[in-house]
Amino acid sequence: MIELVFVLCALIAAPCAALSAVLVRRWTADSAARFAATVVAVGSVAAMCLVPIRLMTSHEGNSLLLESLGLNVDWLAVVVLMLVLGLSALIQFFAVRYLRGDARQMWFVVTANLVTASTAVMVCANTILGFGLSWVAAGASLVALLAMYSHLPQARGGARRTAISFVLGDLPLITALILLAVSADGDVAFADLRNAMAGLPIPLATVVAVLLVIPALARSSQVPFHGWLPATLAAPTPVSALMHAGVVNAGAILVLRFSPVIGESTAAMSLIFFAGALTLVYASAIRLIKPDVKGRLVFSTIAQMGFMMLACGMGAFAAAVFHLIAHGLFKATLFLGAGSGVAREARQRAWPARQVTRWPQATAAIAVAISVPIGSIVAARVLLGVELSPASQALQLFVVLTAAVALVSTLWTHFSATTALVGSFAITGLAFGYTALITLFDRALAFGPVAAAVNAWWLLIPGVALIALQLVLLNRPGNGATRRLYALGLAAGTPTTRITRQSIARQIGAPS
Amino acid sequence: MSLGVRAAVTRATRTVVPMWPLSSFIAVNPLGAHESEDFAISGVTRPRNAYLADYASGRISGADLVAAVLHRVPELAGAGNVTLGGRVWTAAELVASELVHADHHGRTTPPPPSPDPVDELVSIWIAAYLDPHPLWEMPDRDQGLWAAWTTMTRYDPRLPKMARKRLRDIPRTADEALAQALARLDPSGSRTEAILRQEALGLPGWVAHIKWRAEHVGDINLTSYLAIRLTLRWALDLPLPLAVKKPELGSATVWERAGTIIPALAEDSASPDTLARVARILTLHPPHLHASTWQSAYEEHYRLQLVATLSPTTTRDLQSAVQLVMCIDPRSEGMRRHLEADLEIETYGFAGFFGVPIRFASYQARGTIDSLPALIAPRHAVTETTNDLPRARRRTNALRFRDALAAGVHASETTPAAPFALAETLGWFFGAGALLRTLWPGTIRARERLHRQATPALSTEVTIADAFTLEERASLAETAIRMMGLDRFAPLVVLAGHGSSSANNLYQSALDCGACGGNPGAANARAATAIFNDPQVRRILAGRGLAIPETTVFVAAEHNTVSDRIDILDRHLLPESHIDVLNEFIGTQRIAADLLVRERSSELPGASGHSLARLRRRAHDWAEVYPELGLAGNAAMIIGPRAMTRGVNLERRVFLHSYVPELDPDGSALETIMTAPLVVAQWINHQYYFSTVDQNRWGAGTKTIHNAIGTIGVLAGHGGDLKSGLPLQSVAVGNTNLHEPMRLTVLIQAPLDRIGTIISRNQVLRDLFDNNWIALTARDSQHSPWHRYGTYGWHTDTELGQTTEGD
16 A cells, blocks of 8 residues: 555656646746656655565555556566656756756746656556557657757757657557557556467567567667667757656666567567667767767767667666666766866866876786776675676676776876775775676566577677777778778768758759 | 968958857957947847837936937037927937837848758868867878868768769868869859858858967868868859848938828928928938947946946045955956945956966966966966975875876776776766755765865965066066056055856856956966065066055955855965954955845846855856856946945946056056957957847857867757857846846046047057947046047037037
8 A cells, every 4th residue: 555655656746747837827937847846856755765665565465456557566667767756856956947047948847747757657557558658658758858949940850850760669669569459359468468479479479579679779769760869969958868867768668578578589689689789889989989078978878778778688687777777877967967078177187297107007007907807796796696697797798898997097097006906996896886786686676587588699799899999999090991980970970951961962963 | 372262261251250269268249350340330239129118118218319319420419400299309309209219220130041051061070170089089180171071071971972972082282172162163263252251151150260279279270161161062063152131221211211200299290391301300310320329328328327326436545454456357346345345445456367468387287278368379387386395296196096087987988898887887876976966066065175185285386487587577567556556555465366166067267257368367366466575576666666565465366256255375475464464354355245145146047035155056056057147237347546436336237447547647557458458348248248139140049958069169959050159048047138238338537638549549449439339438537527439539428418509
């Protein structure tokens, strides 16, 4: 009962905020924004209270009540609810001050809360049709949110691109859901999905699985749907923060919810893996060429979503959820703080010039950078006594790589006892924390083994591609191939408006 | 050949005003190249309904209109009267009523230029080339823009194959390519300059920044930019952009105008004689002047109020205990007014760089700032030294440690395979940090306190003696004293520069001191203090008749314009004897600061009912887009002794520069003031004016979609043109203006003939005053009447009201 109350509180917060902003005529935008932010904050606190409640009570009885409402609040839902509601509250509090006086502040309040509400309901949905409806609603409200500065041509173009990508992604979803519903004679609960799938012939099951992957790729801005996210920068920073942190990760949520379908199909899992891997490499490359801060953040998000999809494709679902949440917090903070470049340069101007590293110190740096990360990850695994799947272990290579890169640059910049000690302790602590946390996620979310998961060895392909990318960067004078890559990346990174494309196309037809 | 091309480019881009980078934001007049024309021709004003609304609300009165009309067209004073509708109208009143009743304003904003595909194709190359911290540096960047572009554009997938084939085969230098492209597009060669000028209008922000960069850095110039554009245009077979038509002015004839105004003023129809007389009067004030006359009336209202408040105040005989010298910035006016409530404090206004132009670096810092006005080139480098070497070493090590951590995080963000785990580990900490920063902005100070404890503070001195010779220092000091009119010296003289603090603000440099190149004024204050405290300098000054007593000590300080605290710098250099005076000053200043913050909060958006601590927290709040008002509201500049303005509430809208004519026998100080600080104030005023009047054309748009390219500039959204001017949040709150767009009203108390000589000697001032870009009112001394500088020289204000009787 208590759980029901808290769940309802969490789910009602955002729609309540949106409705009140629309209905209360005499409000200023400022008051509406404050009220909405507070209400959503209350909802996020309610979501956080669900954790101790679930730990303490057995929720067998409650689940029937929730199911009658079409909700299923398992650990995945709780965790994502905390993320979405918490981020939405944080961003709305930020926007109270940031959008002060803006003529479209009320629009932001209403549409941001609609996005939050539909995402929250989507993650708690118990049946496939409920999920589908809230999925489409989330897409539609996001397009509305992006139309905030509709007087700007760039904003209109961005909203248009997003709408087209979402429609192209949602049509397969609707088709798949219809197929499933028809074959099961009605709405299917996620818990019964496996049984419903058993009744389908293999080719049809594969088709349904692949159709379900496409909307996930579209919503998470993966190749070939990677064109909409870079075009959405003509919306204010809080909108970008909300989108990059709370909405683009919906793709993984879809894959996880439909894992009984998708996880059985090799075609679908391979599609997810390779789309994710391709996007990861592609977006990482373009990110290196973008000169503007928000553009870099956009392509960083696309690459991170690629990583998330890659993890899904390998069956490391808990790792994908872990990544999704941490990345959401990371990216929201970076977007909100996107204006701090000038202050950072002023601060760093006062630092002393970097000294040239001498050979013994450089070698020591490399030695420390290799030994400490590997050692701490292995120690963490041993001391904490965790058993990770091969996929998770493969993904931990990325952790080792990041730690090594961080340590080597830190020590290369300034080699001293303090730096070495602090660096090593930090890496060790972080490694232990990371391992503990990811094991916790693994245990709590309790995803079963995935039948058609792509073999972890395929991770070598994107890995090698990324190393090749690094080598291209280091190839300083460059050759024809490097130049071609640069030119392609530069052009791919910025969306071209329709007018430009049309003008150029018109000229091809015109006699010269 | 190339010289001709370069000359054509220079001529075509003559009207482009350079744009400083974001890290040292300099306010410039965006129409600076048009200062040689009358403001009425090229200047922009608000739309007519705005003025009518002001007229209805009383902000502009009928008397203001008449005065503005008479100032604009002095001939109207002698143009006789007309009898209409039972009353006698003077010529000026008639013309003024035409402004109210008839719309010949005519001026509409030109339509935005149609989008040009070349803009989009070129802007990403420029942005990538000028990126200050590229993660993947452009191949061949060190060969220059043209070389880099020519090797790579053939691979640009946005271009059709035919274009790419053509682009394989272009000249090696930009000059040749530009000449070739011009020859192809315009074989006759007669429209070269027009084509180049039109081409430079495509991306005005980038063009302005490239022009700045060509002069100050030199790795890009407008020739290569235009060469790229025209070569692309030829390769794609795109037509040249159409010239934007100048907006049509109302073309009503004088008879039509007379026919419109007479029925509005009189019921019965007028005789042909009256019609002719009215028409003759209306001829003197043609329609193209109407808009600027409205604007002049708008400013006249303020000017009259301002002059009225400057009633002569009694000169004080008290020996002040503390003299405070602050920048001419309008924000200083509030602080000076509140501090002078204490009768022992005397304040002066002086340019914020204190006459000491330097390139400054902190102790062993890797970067420098050019802390001097924008038009001067830095020739002296100053840094800090310290006596406490062990502490300095600890500090350097602590900073190196921070640098190493930052480098580690940066490397993991930018190495291709590393960001994924970085997001997974750091994301949690970032999320907690974001939560704290948004809900409790004050906690950032805890973090800063931690940093300060980890990094020992260092007591340093500036190395001014190494940068300037003794003779140079003495002459800098002498100039400063003469310009300020410091004839007697208090025991403590505080030289206070100013700076601002805000978080997450790309335009933070616009809130710092403009006279210091968009940097905080602390370095210059310290340098000037060191010069004035130097006994050798004082000996030389005494020899020149400017004796500074032994008991006088100078101290450097910085006024933080968000918290309004004046922080004392280099306290360790202050002798024991003066510590009590200083502490007393600090106590008084704290009280004045609180009063000033409270006063400012009435205009600050969203600040009603907030406590002082909360208002001061805006300096650390990363979500706050209005940390302070900056120079919004600036309207006038007063050059004269403080006695003119002491005790007057100028509402923080006036630039104040101290000047005492008696201490400046040859007028050189006044000339320096008028050609330097006055011009800086004019630039700032016009930047605010044009950014308010037309945000879309001259302003940078809303800060919420700004997307920075390093620290050189901002884009709005994902690409396109670099944005120039002030953002919306500097001049308005949504649709309500924070800044009243008014051209600068200059008031000077100095001998009129001296002012006249200075104006006639300086082209810049002639242009500004004669062409009505700014207005000048002056008087010889405290008890003389005010004179306005008009078309025919000086005339008193009362003279303007007289009309001759009869026709």
